[in-house]
Amino acid sequence: MGTVFSFDVRLEGDADRERVRAGLAAAVAGLHHVDEVFSPYRPDSRISRLARGELTLAGCGPDVAEVFGLCETEERLSDGWFTPRYAGGLDPTGLVKGWAVQRAVDMIASSGAAAVCLNGGGDVQSYGGPWRIGIADPLHPGGLAAVVEAHDGLAVATSGPAERGCHIVDPRTGGTPDDGLASMTVVGRGLTQADARATAAYAMGPEARAWLEQLPGTEGFAVTADGTTWQTSGFARYLARHGDGEGRAA
Numbered sequence: 001m002g003t004v005f006s007f008d009v010r011l012e013g014d015a016d017r018e019r020v021r022a023g024l025a026a027a028v029a030g031l032h033h034v035d036e037v038f039s040p041y042r043p044d045s046r047i048s049r050l051a052r053g054e055l056t057l058a059g060c061g062p063d064v065a066e067v068f069g070l071c072e073t074e075e076r077l078s079d080g081w082f083t084p085r086y087a088g089g090l091d092p093t094g095l096v097k098g099w100a101v102q103r104a105v106d107m108i109a110s111s112g113a114a115a116v117c118l119n120g121g122g123d124v125q126s127y128g129g130p131w132r133i134g135i136a137d138p139l140h141p142g143g144l145a146a147v148v149e150a151h152d153g154l155a156v157a158t159s160g161p162a163e164r165g166c167h168i169v170d171p172r173t174g175g176t177p178d179d180g181l182a183s184m185t186v187v188g189r190g191l192t193q194a195d196a197r198a199t200a201a202y203a204m205g206p207e208a209r210a211w212l213e214q215l216p217g218t219e220g221f222a223v224t225a226d227g228t229t230w231q232t233s234g235f236a237r238y239l240a241r242h243g244d245g246e247g248r249a250a
Helices: 017-038 046-051 062-077 093-110 191-214
Strands: 005-010 115-120 123-127 131-136 144-150 155-159 181-188 219-224 229-231 247-249
Touching: 005 017, 005 093, 017 046, 017 062, 017 093, 046 062, 062 093, 062 191, 093 115, 093 123, 093 155, 093 191, 115 131, 123 131, 123 191, 131 155, 131 181, 144 181, 144 219, 155 191, 181 191, 191 219
Parallel strands: 131 247
Antiparallel strands: 005 115, 115 123, 123 155, 131 144, 155 181, 181 219, 219 229
């Protein structure tokens, strides 16, 4: 997927280490498979073939149908700010990475791991915990803008240009979002939705705050281009207190 994935897997008591290793191997293989199926940069991927009209959606298999169903839900909830279709192309990657990471964590958890933290290019899905998840400061490389304490499946997704340049398109203009945000972080119970909503919220800019407030189980934290921050009303309950938590992911 053109980025780095890191796994932190914790065992307790008499957990079957080999079973957990097998679950980890299956999760890694699953991520590679998702890249092969969904990458718009691979000419032989199902997504690329679907875009060229060589396959129908039904012919792409159940995973592709599931992802596009989830994309349609997020497109509807965001009034089109999130979309897998623009400029005549197909690109569900604003949701599919979070979906793939969430599935991978589920695989490892079901193998008997006590706690899992999977970071896929800065988007994090947790299981168990507590975990301390750093939100990178987009204006000061190596620094943190905030730290979230995650328990029992919390997901943290961040969108913005700091790591890869501006790769998010305003679907209404086809150009770069002109919104003054340096980064947009969304916290929720699953990375599938958090990833898509962070993408939509970054594209929205200042409008995102009111939109996120309306979504149940979803909170946001933004860093603006001038270094100021804003957050939704329920975000503070996820902020870590100094010294709390055992695991870390950035």
